[in-house]
Structure formats: C-alpha cells, structure tokens
Amino acid sequence: MDAVDDPNAKLTVRQATKIYRTASGDLVAIDRCNLDVRAREIVSIVGPSGCGKTTLLWSMSGLHGLTAGEVRLDGKPITGPNPEIGMVFQDANLLPWRNLDSNIAFPFEIKGGKPDRAWVDHLMHRVGLDGFGAKMPRELSGGMQQRAALVRALSFKPSVLLMDEPFGALDSFTREEMNRLVEEIWMETPTTIVLITHSIEEAVFLSDRVVVMSPRPGRVASIHPVPFPRPRSIEIMTTREVFDLMTTIKLEIVGERKSLSAPKPAAPPSAALDRAAS
Numbered sequence: 001m002d003a004v005d006d007p008n009a010k011l012t013v014r015q016a017t018k019i020y021r022t023a024s025g026d027l028v029a030i031d032r033c034n035l036d037v038r039a040r041e042i043v044s045i046v047g048p049s050g051c052g053k054t055t056l057l058w059s060m061s062g063l064h065g066l067t068a069g070e071v072r073l074d075g076k077p078i079t080g081p082n083p084e085i086g087m088v089f090q091d092a093n094l095l096p097w098r099n100l101d102s103n104i105a106f107p108f109e110i111k112g113g114k115p116d117r118a119w120v121d122h123l124m125h126r127v128g129l130d131g132f133g134a135k136m137p138r139e140l141s142g143g144m145q146q147r148a149a150l151v152r153a154l155s156f157k158p159s160v161l162l163m164d165e166p167f168g169a170l171d172s173f174t175r176e177e178m179n180r181l182v183e184e185i186w187m188e189t190p191t192t193i194v195l196i197t198h199s200i201e202e203a204v205f206l207s208d209r210v211v212v213m214s215p216r217p218g219r220v221a222s223i224h225p226v227p228f229p230r231p232r233s234i235e236i237m238t239t240r241e242v243f244d245l246m247t248t249i250k251l252e253i254v255g256e257r258k259s260l261s262a263p264k265p266a267a268p269p270s271a272a273l274d275r276a277a278s
C-alpha cells in the first residue's frame with residue numbers, strides 16, 4: 001500500500017524494510033511498509049504469525065534499525081530510543097528484587113532523574129494499584145503486573161505508546177478488563193497508541209483503525225476504520241456492525257494464511273533484496 005503523507009501524522013512509516021541476516025540466509029521480515037498513525041489515534045496491527053508485526057513495531061520504537069526506509073516521529077527520523085515513546089510488552093518485565101515503586105523509578109534512576117510522584121500516584125490509582133507500591137512482583141497476579149508495566153510506561157508521559165501483544169498472556173476476563181482500562185486512560189489522556197494483537201476483538205474494541213499485514217515479507221495489506229463510538233460498551237461490541245467488521249478482518253487474515261501455505265509462482269526479487277545484495 002503506497003501512502004501519501006498525512007498532515008496529521010504523529011508517526012510516519014515509509015518504505016520500511018527489514019532483512020535479518022541469519023545462518024541460513026537473509027530473511028525479509030517486512031518489505032516496503034507504509035503507514036501513518038495520527039496524533040491521539042489508536043491503531044492495531046494484526047496479521048498471520050510471523051508476518052513482521054513485532055519487527056515493524058520495534059522499528060517504530062527506534063530499538064531496531066531498518067535495512068531500508070524510515071520511521072518519523074513528528075516529522076523527524078527516529079534513529080534510536082526516544083523518551084517520547086513508551087513501550088509495553090507481553091511480559092511485564094518487572095525486576096523481581098524490586099518492589100513496584102522501585103520498579104517504576106528504575107528507568108528514571110538509570111537516566112539520573114526521578115518520576116513525577118503525583119503523576120505516578122494518579123496512574124497507580126487509575127489502574128487500581130493504590131497501596132500496592134511496596135509489593136514485590138511475585139506477590140502480584142499477571143494482570144496486576146501488567147497494570148504496573150502500564151504505569152511504568154506512562155510515567156514518562158510519552159506522546160506515543162507502543163504495545164506488543166500486551167495482554168496476550170492474560171485470561172480472557174482480565175484481558176477485557178485491561179482493554180477497558182486502556183480505553184478509559186486513553187480517553188482521559190489521549191496518547192498515540194500502536195498495538196499489536198492476535199485478538200481481532202481486542203483490535204476492534206480498542207482501535208480507531210485496524211491494520212492488516214500480509215504474510216512475510218510483511219506489508220500493509222489493508223486498513224479498516226473502526227467508526228464505533230466510545231466508550232465501547234458490551235452493547236456496541238455485540239452489534240451486527242462490529243460482528244461484520246471482525247468477520248471481514250478474520251477472513252482477510254485467514255485468506256492471507258492460505259496464500260502463505262499455497263505454492264507460490266516464482267516472484268521477481270523485491271527491491272529490498274536487490275538493495276541488500278548490492
């Protein structure tokens with residue numbers, strides 16, 4: 001999908017290509033991806049396993065370099081980790097020997113600073129962790145650890161939050177609770193959010209737009225606007241329109257999977273491979 005610069009874009013991905021050099025040869029994970037994410041928008045990225053979702057998200061974070069193409073934040077190329085960008089992963093990644101307060105303070109310590117205590121207290125209250133600051137990670141459920149990871153990511157007041165399958169390890173009830181919490185926090189303090197998920201329901205519940213990626217090498221195959229009002233109640237999520245949208249996206253991904261397993265005619269080498277070889 002080719003893209004023209006969106007004047008309201010917060011994040012701009014242009015011709016993003018990533019080739020991993022592996023022992024068995026070069027692997028093109030994503031190939032000329034284009035995407036604009038607008039300020040204060042929630043965008044989910046879905047697609048078949050291995051299509052390059054994480055690769056794309058990490059390139060947005062600046063933690064992984066691209067082989068070709070670029071990602072821009074507010075028009076400026078992202079070339080490394082950026083304080084404007086927070087991240088949440090499937091694993092809460094809390095240091096087991098530090099309590100919650102100290103886990104949240106840790107990234108600030110590394111940089112030689114301190115978190116804004118009032119803001120952290122507000123976030124802890126917001127996610128339902130009031131009074132849990134002195135608890136060790138092992139004393140908390142998976143859902144509570146993910147809440148703490150969310151507080152840690154938001155404690156920097158990032159303008160962009162990247163979430164890599166953040167609730168994938170949680171049971172479905174806790175996952176829905178976390179989805180509602182993210183929507184509530186976002187409605188109070190709109191941040192630009194890009195979320196990777198394997199759950200179409202989660203993608204539709206949370207997003208303003210759902211991006212479907214093609215099988216590897218991943219490209220943006222289609223983008224679906226999600227026009228339903230917020231907050232997205234159970235009543236909204238069980239309407240015919242939501243069901244139809246989820247079905248369309250599911251069928252598209254299944255179709256993409258089928259095309260992945262079907263024998264493919266020899267394709268001309270991509271521009272990315274040409275570049276890598278030269």
Ligand SMILES: Nc1ncnc2c1ncn2[C@@H]1O[C@H](COP(=O)(O)OP(=O)(O)OP(=O)(O)O)[C@@H](O)[C@H]1O
Nearest residue numbers: 020022027029048049050051052053054055056216
């Ligand atoms: N560091 C790496 N070195 C080599 N290959 C890698 C590396 N990271 C990812 N890959 C490969 O790149 C492809 C895309 O991986 P990626 O994790 O981005 O996909 P994904 O869509 O997030 O997958 P999943 O949905 O299964 O989490 C896969 O084939 C994966 O094996």
